[in-house]
Amino acid sequence: MARTHIKPEIQIERINALRNTLNQLRSKENRNWLHRPHSKSWSAIEVAKHMLIAQEVYETKIESTLSRLKPIEGSLEAIRPNRTPAFLIKRFPPQNGEIKHKMKTTKKFEPVLDLTSLSNTDVATILDQLDSSLAQLKSWVTAYRTTDVTAIRFNSAIGAIVRFNAAEACEFILCHNERHFQQMANALKG
Numbered sequence: 001m002a003r004t005h006i007k008p009e010i011q012i013e014r015i016n017a018l019r020n021t022l023n024q025l026r027s028k029e030n031r032n033w034l035h036r037p038h039s040k041s042w043s044a045i046e047v048a049k050h051m052l053i054a055q056e057v058y059e060t061k062i063e064s065t066l067s068r069l070k071p072i073e074g075s076l077e078a079i080r081p082n083r084t085p086a087f088l089i090k091r092f093p094p095q096n097g098e099i100k101h102k103m104k105t106t107k108k109f110e111p112v113l114d115l116t117s118l119s120n121t122d123v124a125t126i127l128d129q130l131d132s133s134l135a136q137l138k139s140w141v142t143a144y145r146t147t148d149v150t151a152i153r154f155n156s157a158i159g160a161i162v163r164f165n166a167a168e169a170c171e172f173i174l175c176h177n178e179r180h181f182q183q184m185a186n187a188l189k190g
Helices: 008-025 032-034 044-068 083-091 119-145 165-190
Strands: 154-156 161-162
Touching: 008 119, 008 165, 032 044, 032 119, 044 119, 044 154, 044 165, 083 161, 083 165, 119 165, 154 165, 161 165
Parallel strands: none
Antiparallel strands: 154 161
16 A cells, blocks of 8 residues: 555554554464464564564654644645655555565564563563553654644655655654564564
8 A cells, every 4th residue: 555645643543543453453362472483483572572673763853853843833744755765665565464575674673582581571571661652653643743843854764865854754654663563462472
């Protein structure tokens, strides 16, 4: 599904859907969260940890940007992303339950967990943190929708080759999470 415009209202709905999915997935037994479907794949809890690491990279950048944006009258209905962010955003979400455009993550985003020593409490803590990160993402979307979001751009996690405004960064994180929620659900089936 091509997204030519970023709509805060729709982003909030998608974030709420991810939170609902997380609540449903939490009923799975601890051993399901720790199981790797294949030797080279991540377990569901590793996928959750990866999403936390990825969003954390943007936390300071987004919060700093939001604190400097000028308010606008009314509320932002939609924003058209710039070319490079739009290209990345379109490639990320799963399509019909399938993850297209497979990509390898860089070392700094890899979850480092000892699956043999994780307790039920450890799993629950990571899932609580994931829910909190989704709530944080929702708060950023709510905050940017009443600002001149296009006024400030910042480097993405891979550097100046990709620059985002706050709306594009939130959409990128959201698409990234949608992709990995599909991966997490697939891992929990196995």
